[in-house]
Amino acid sequence: MYTIQEESTATYEEKQSKFIAHLIPYNEYKSTLDRLKQEHPKARHFVTSYRYVNEFDQIVEHSSDDGEPKGTSGKPTLSVLQGKELINVAVIVVRYFGGTKLGTGGLVRAYSDAVNLALALASLIEYKKEETVIITFAYTDIGRVEYECLQCGVEIVEKLFENDVLFKIRAERSALECLHVRLDRLITAQP
Numbered sequence: 001m002y003t004i005q006e007e008s009t010a011t012y013e014e015k016q017s018k019f020i021a022h023l024i025p026y027n028e029y030k031s032t033l034d035r036l037k038q039e040h041p042k043a044r045h046f047v048t049s050y051r052y053v054n055e056f057d058q059i060v061e062h063s064s065d066d067g068e069p070k071g072t073s074g075k076p077t078l079s080v081l082q083g084k085e086l087i088n089v090a091v092i093v094v095r096y097f098g099g100t101k102l103g104t105g106g107l108v109r110a111y112s113d114a115v116n117l118a119l120a121l122a123s124l125i126e127y128k129k130e131e132t133v134i135i136t137f138a139y140t141d142i143g144r145v146e147y148e149c150l151q152c153g154v155e156i157v158e159k160l161f162e163n164d165v166l167f168k169i170r171a172e173r174s175a176l177e178c179l180h181v182r183l184d185r186l187i188t189a190q191p
Contacts, residue, residue, distance in 0.1 A: 001087045001127040007032070010117035012110060016098025019114035021077075021091060023122050026052040029090040036094055044097040047111060049078035050090035053129070059087065068095075072107035080115040087127045091115050132157065132170045135179075135187040139165055145183060152178035 004025055012019040020040075024032050029050055037046060049063035061082075063074030077091050093114050102110060137145055142165055149156055149167075153175045158168035169176070180189065 001085045002124040003086065003088045003127040004122050004124060006123070008118050008122040010114060010121055012114035012117055014098075014102060014106065014110045014113075015100040017100070017102065017110065018094075018096040018098065019110050020094040020096075021114035021118040022094070023089065023091050023115065023118040026050055026088045026090050029092075032090075033092055036092055040094050040096075042096070043094045045073070045093075045095040047073040047077060047093040047095065048090065049074050049081060051078070051081050051086060052088045052090075057129075068107060069104055072104050073111045076108045076112045077115050080112055080119065084119060084124075086124075091118070128172050130170050130172055131176060132168060133176065134190045135167050135169060136164045136190070137167075137183075137187045141165075141183075141186045145187065148179055148182045152176075152182065154179050 004023065007022060007024045007028070009020065009022050012021070022032060022036065033046065033048065045066045045068055047064065047066050047068060049061075051059060051061045054060050061078060063078040065072065065074040073093070077093060081089060081091065093111055135145070145167065146156070149169060152171070154169050154171040156167050157170050160166040171179075180187075
């Protein structure tokens with residue numbers, strides 16, 4: 001499976017209709033949809049689809065035709081995401097109607113082609129499941145813990161300074177195990 005880290009955009013035109021596809025990381029879906037609705041007030045449709053992994057390791061999928069004939073836009077865009085094995089990704093296609101009806105087959109092709117164009121511009125990276133944990137340690141060990149996080153490829157998401165230091169960290173299981181081996185006696189981990 002693959003994912004992306006940054007937005008890619010492509011425009012496809014068919015019989016004066018414009019299809020502007022925005023391929024984005026899933027965590028930016030809602031804010032991007034709001035932004036696009038403000039940027040394109042005269043657009044006729046905002047067709048969406050997404051795929052993400054929930055907290056139970058299940059793939060959640062959704063698509064919306066947003067007023068287009070049923071099954072002609074949302075499902076085809078979702079099919080492109082499925083076919084490329086994309087995860088934690090959303091696509092929003094902004095459509096400006098050009099005055100000529102494309103028919104159901106024409107709509108399916110146009111929406112699919114728009115998403116494929118955006119995908120061709122995207123930088124795909126291999127999806128790796130990450131876990132988030134909280135580690136606790138003494139103030140005197142901050143430098144060493146930060147160094148070992150860097151060495152093991154562990155991202156420090158948040159730092160809290162209380163009686164002890166708490167770091168919220170995120171990484172693949174193998175990176176977290178690397179950190180645990182290197183700092184076995186210095187840290188206490190919590191899920």
